[in-house]
Amino acid sequence: MEIFEAIRGRRSIRKFEDKDIPMQDLKKILEAGVWAPSGSNIQPWEFILVKNKGTIEKIKLISPGLFGNPSALIILCINHERAKRGGKLGVKTALMDISMAAQNMMLTAYALGIGSCPVVSFNKLALKELLDVPDHVEPVLIISVGYPKFMPKPPKRRPLKEVVHIEKFGEHFNR
Amino acid sequence: MKSLENILTDDHFKLLAFLITSARGCVDEPILYGPLRLVDAASRLIDIMEKEGKANEQILKLQELIEEKKDLVMYDEEAFVNFLDELSRELAKIIKEERK
Ligand SMILES: Cc1cc2nc3c(=O)[nH]c(=O)nc-3n(C[C@H](O)[C@H](O)[C@H](O)COP(=O)(O)O)c2cc1C
Numbered sequence: 001m002e003i004f005e006a007i008r009g010r011r012s013i014r015k016f017e018d019k020d021i022p023m024q025d026l027k028k029i030l031e032a033g034v035w036a037p038s039g040s041n042i043q044p045w046e047f048i049l050v051k052n053k054g055t056i057e058k059i060k061l062i063s064p065g066l067f068g069n070p071s072a073l074i075i076l077c078i079n080h081e082r083a084k085r086g087g088k089l090g091v092k093t094a095l096m097d098i099s100m101a102a103q104n105m106m107l108t109a110y111a112l113g114i115g116s117c118p119v120v121s122f123n124k125l126a127l128k129e130l131l132d133v134p135d136h137v138e139p140v141l142i143i144s145v146g147y148p149k150f151m152p153k154p155p156k157r158r159p160l161k162e163v164v165h166i167e168k169f170g171e172h173f174n175r
Numbered sequence: 176m177k178s179l180e181n182i183l184t185d186d187h188f189k190l191l192a193f194l195i196t197s198a199r200g201c202v203d204e205p206i207l208y209g210p211l212r213l214v215d216a217a218s219r220l221i222d223i224m225e226k227e228g229k230a231n232e233q234i235l236k237l238q239e240l241i242e243e244k245k246d247l248v249m250y251d252e253e254a255f256v257n258f259l260d261e262l263s264r265e266l267a268k269i270i271k272e273e274r275k
Contacts, residue, residue, distance in 0.1 A: 014246070
């Protein structure tokens with residue numbers, strides 16, 4: 001699949017088919033995360049893959065923003081011990097690094113016909129408790145994955161003409 | 176008392192967990208996510224009412240409306256607020272029609 005097609009086509013999926021994702025596809029998605037760029041190549045991430053239905057149900061209980069019945073969850077965490085190596089900036093860049101990994105994962109999922117949704121609306125403390133996450137590791141994003149029931153219509157984007165500034169701030173494309 | 180195994184699948188408990196975690200979430204989330212969580216909770220409550228035989232057709236219609244339109248919060252804030260108005264109007268109709 002052409003990269004721009006994936007970028008344009010990916011949608012946040014909140015309703016999933018009741019169908020398991022093969023482990024090799026999940027591994028490919030995770031590997032896409034690992035290949036994301038990171039500040040100073042610190043790779044401050046830890047990814048927790050959850051496939052167990054019971055555990056997914058428990059996580060849903062403490063995640064108001066997690067919709068549908070995904071086949072698996074990937075929990076993206078910052079390892080603060082690693083992030084510290086990036087100095088003061090390390091904490092900020094860690095979140096950028098995680099975001100890049102997340103987008104890689106979601107685009108790869110899309111190319112494999114798998115839907116995903118990034119979710120920040122979950123209770124961090126409860127999630128740490130549920131999954132025995134150590135103190136220095138902070139879950140920052142859940143990506144739910146599964147085969148989409150349907151593709152939602154794309155939410156509006158701000159137009160290029162408004163978002164892009166040419167050469168200096170405030171100068172926009174004419175058309 | 177239900178066992179822990181049962182409690183995790185208990186609809187009341189699920190709603191309870193949703194309410195508590197939503198309360199914490201709302202502290203940091205966008206303002207309109209408060210109403211979103213409330214209507215989501217309302218829909219979950221209607222699920223429970225239905226299982227208990229307490230939801231009539233009109234109440235189920237409220238739920239349909241919620242499920243159809245709650246995502247508007249991500250597409251069009253004004254339309255989302257209009258939907259909340261529509262929901263309130265529909266609720267008022269149910270209350271008005273009910274004889275004391
Ligand atoms: C950092 C981040 C957090 C998000 N958190 C949630 C969430 O908690 N629940 C949810 O349903 N969607 C969540 N989303 C998905 C957005 O609502 C979605 O990306 C946006 O509406 C654009 O839609 P699209 O992804 O289909 O293009 C999140 C997206 C991002 C980037």
